[in-house]
Amino acid sequence: MKGRNYKVPSKDYGVQYRSILPGILKEIERVFLEEDPILGKPVERFEEEFARWCGADLAVGVGSGTDAIYLALRGLGIGPGDEVVTSGHTFFATLTAVHMTGAVPVLVDPDPKTMNLSSRGVLEALTPRTRAVLAVHIYGLLSPVEEIREICREKGLLLVEDAAQAHGARGPGGRRAGAWGEAGCFSFHPSKNLGAFGDGGMIVTSDPALRRVLLELRNLGKKNKYEVRHVAPNTKLDTLQAAILSVKLPGVDAWNARRREIASYYRKELEGVGDLVLPFDPGGEAHVYHLFVVRTSRRDELRARLKKEGINAGVHYPVPPHLQEMGAGIVLPRGGLPVTEELARTVLSLPVSHELRDDQVEYVCARVKAFFRGG
Numbered sequence: 001m002k003g004r005n006y007k008v009p010s011k012d013y014g015v016q017y018r019s020i021l022p023g024i025l026k027e028i029e030r031v032f033l034e035e036d037p038i039l040g041k042p043v044e045r046f047e048e049e050f051a052r053w054c055g056a057d058l059a060v061g062v063g064s065g066t067d068a069i070y071l072a073l074r075g076l077g078i079g080p081g082d083e084v085v086t087s088g089h090t091f092f093a094t095l096t097a098v099h100m101t102g103a104v105p106v107l108v109d110p111d112p113k114t115m116n117l118s119s120r121g122v123l124e125a126l127t128p129r130t131r132a133v134l135a136v137h138i139y140g141l142l143s144p145v146e147e148i149r150e151i152c153r154e155k156g157l158l159l160v161e162d163a164a165q166a167h168g169a170r171g172p173g174g175r176r177a178g179a180w181g182e183a184g185c186f187s188f189h190p191s192k193n194l195g196a197f198g199d200g201g202m203i204v205t206s207d208p209a210l211r212r213v214l215l216e217l218r219n220l221g222k223k224n225k226y227e228v229r230h231v232a233p234n235t236k237l238d239t240l241q242a243a244i245l246s247v248k249l250p251g252v253d254a255w256n257a258r259r260r261e262i263a264s265y266y267r268k269e270l271e272g273v274g275d276l277v278l279p280f281d282p283g284g285e286a287h288v289y290h291l292f293v294v295r296t297s298r299r300d301e302l303r304a305r306l307k308k309e310g311i312n313a314g315v316h317y318p319v320p321p322h323l324q325e326m327g328a329g330i331v332l333p334r335g336g337l338p339v340t341e342e343l344a345r346t347v348l349s350l351p352v353s354h355e356l357r358d359d360q361v362e363y364v365c366a367r368v369k370a371f372f373r374g375g
């Protein structure tokens with residue numbers, strides 16, 4: 001046992017920022033002295049950099065991941081009377097965003113192996129009102145976007161990605177999350193693999209017409225300084241956050257590689273331990289381990305024990321969206337969601353972030369093994 005104050009947090013922003021702070025402070029000083037606070041040049045620069053990094057042509061910076069999804073769908077013409085098929089096993093904000101357009105989020109159970117949307121699930125949920133599939137890449141694993149894109153092509157549907165947890169995840173041919181459909185939506189919430197120091201979001205697309213609409217939709221619907229075309233929110237990516245994100249972007253590939261290294265250590269140590277089910281990983285760079293999510297029937301007991309031992313293991317998510325107070329009125333679960341409900345009872349996120357040290361990861365493995373040995 002390590003000493004009393006030994007801790008394994010799920011996130012440590014102090015540690016994360018210590019090594020990159022000089023570059024960020026220098027850039028912040030420059031921004032204060034030279035740039036506009038609203039939609040300054042750093043926003044456009046970061047949009048270009050991030051689009052290129054994702055393998056898309058264009059991007060539009062917005063105020064959050066939720067707004068990215070909402071505006072992408074709206075910009076593509078989704079609205080009242082439409083259905084958007086998505087996974088029941090997601091962060092509730094995915095569904096808030098769909099609902100804000102006036103469309104109905106139709107929820108399907110995920111594939112129990114991957115915890116992601118499956119093409120079979122998508123096919124079963126289609127109705128004449130379906131206009132789009134919103135593919136959530138849960139925990140950082142790319143969903144089967146190539147198959148889903150094929151379904152969308154065949155059926156004349158739009159494909160939008162909720163890549164809030166999947167910055168940099170690669171699919172067949174090396175194409176990254178966000179660049180598979182009409183639009184890819186990202187969150188820069190501080191906890192994400194690429195996080196701002198506050199809220200932020202981005203829509204990437206290769207469609208110039210969509211980008212033009214999105215530039216208006218994020219800015220109160222204005223078509224120019226004095227004329228307004230749409231009723232729309234004020235949700236722009238901040239100049240300062242864009243500047244910070246530009247400094248951080250070149251580090252993301254190495255940080256994702258460190259997350260994968262931690263994941264393979266967990267896998268080596270925890271395979272076959274107790275009734276643990278380890279996360280599916282098809283290999284390569286398909287998974288960026290925003291979260292390392294195991295499953296066990298003793299989830300709450302294990303979590304409480306780890307907490308006592310200084311380890312912060314989270315639950316993403318204990319209440320599925322369709323059982324939230326908020327969810328009841330807005331979502332349409334297709335035929336019950338037993339897999340989603342089972343996951344809510346069994347998932348546990350072991351700490352994974354690029355700033356974790358080896359000894360912290362080893363300690364987590366040792367304590368998890370001890371728990372299942374009854375020690």
Ligand SMILES: Cc1ncc(COP(=O)(O)O)c(C=O)c1O
Nearest residue numbers: 064065066091093094164187189
């Ligand atoms: C899967 C998913 N979708 C949407 C969001 C919403 O992003 P934000 O918190 O930036 O609004 C998040 C994260 O917070 C998320 O994890």
